Amino acid sequence: MHNKTLAELSQALRNGECSSLELTQHFLTRIQQHNPTLNCCVSITEEQALEQAKAADQRIQAGTAEALTGIPLIHKDIFCTQGIKTSCGSKMLDNFIAPYNATVVEKLNAAGMVTLGKANMDEFAMGSSNETSYYGPVKNPWDTDRVPGGSSGGSAAAVAARLAPVATGTDTGGSIRQPAALCGITGLKPTYGRVSRYGMIAFASSLDQGGPMTRTAEDAALLLNSMAGFDPRDSTCMDQAVPDYTASLNKDLSGLKIGLPKEYFSHGLSAEMGAALETAIDELKKQGAEVKDISLPNTHLAVPAYYVVAPAECSSNLSRFDGVRFGYRCEAPTDLEDLYKRSRGEGFGAEVKRRIMIGAYALSAGYYDAYYLKAQQLRHLISDDFKQAFTEVDVILGPTSPTPAFNIGEKADDPVTMYLSDIYTIAVNLAGLPGMSIPAGQINGLPVGLQLIGNYFDESRLLNIAHRYQQATTWHQQTPPAFA
């Protein structure tokens, strides 16, 4: 049952082959069985899940079910879930029971989905390996000595290990795509403003975007259909109609122009990674796509600009954690300043503190122009590179991550080395474009991700290409042997 995709399960539910309650119990059992090994869930919401499943079964019987009704999922613990602990992977929010639902949660609840639990993640989504979580690292189901990627590592590991058919994730600099790549699943970061950020705990507000993490492009389309859309409660959410993302999945690829940025296929990329991508490109060519070499000349500026913009916005967003209104408060504060400083010093982990401090420094008097303003100017250059590229091609293809999953502990002590794991994903966030990672090979038994970058609001095309690729290949069907 757990090897079926969302689309197949949806069919099975409507045909009466199984009930949502049975499905839910099956996945809850799998979580109980495998979570001690993987550490991918920080909360398991069994009681609520069983209630939601019963309600879904009633809807199915009454004939009012939608495609997602009765399908279990796991939410990244960054999405506020009313009455359920929402920790964001931090000691700061270890005691935080969200008083309301995120819009994404509200929408998926309304569609009749069943929440199995909340996924582990890097603390406040700051990390590329899931090692910064207060709840300990998540293990990669393909090799439990390795990281699942981050920050949506719990979501990726859970979907890869078949502990849930699908999960939600968020992506600020690669946090959906990089773990999707490292765990061998499909992950889509939509256009900035496509999915509401309301109730999604803010890291860097001009970059954050929620999206689906699934096994197939078809499942991502089904999930995005319900996640996307205008929300008056998020002022940056775009008021633009949501197409049916499943409608164009099968569209023919002939005449499709794919751009290969020379900067993404240069020295940083290993020979094995290059070969895997080459094979995938050949498959797309076979289906009629044309390939064109392009250049994104400011690619090398993306990581430096990101590590100013993201920390600056995080230092301002995370100032709300002050030990006064919610979250962690230190013992016996002597005065207000002591309350702030110790609550934050004790409540935040090292990586979060580093980023807040970098941000505070970059925004401090006398440094604003040299750092934040400069970074926002570079962001324009980076974004213009993409605009130019999209006058020549329909979509851009490259690696998602420079390497497959690395070992736990390998990069943990060196923030800068860790930051370079996101070298191919960060520019997409800076430009606000949609990006997607799909499994496209393996190196020594570890999954390799292929990244597709689309023009603004062109998620349909990314899903179409990914789906056509998945119809012709089996990489997305590979299951980590220990979790088959």
Add this chain to the structure above:
Amino acid sequence: MSLSKTDVEKIAHLARISLSADDIPRYAENLSNILDLVEEMNQVETAHITPMAHPLEAIARLRDDTVTETDQRVAFQNIAPQVEAGLYLVPKVIE
């Protein structure tokens, strides 16, 4: 860029974060390395480039000035560390 112990203490104060004395050298090293990474930005002349405010050049939406929120004080204060009579409590600020 090499940040001194004093620099780190000043930044930590701006960020209202307490750091133990033992941790400061490590933060000084890490933060200096991050600033070195960021340094690459200065290779590019940007004087005539408009800073990007929004990826889609969208303008912040305004709504009518009407009350839309309901009173949720009780729900919000249920999760506060310390409240009394509808007020959030903090250590004494005025002597």
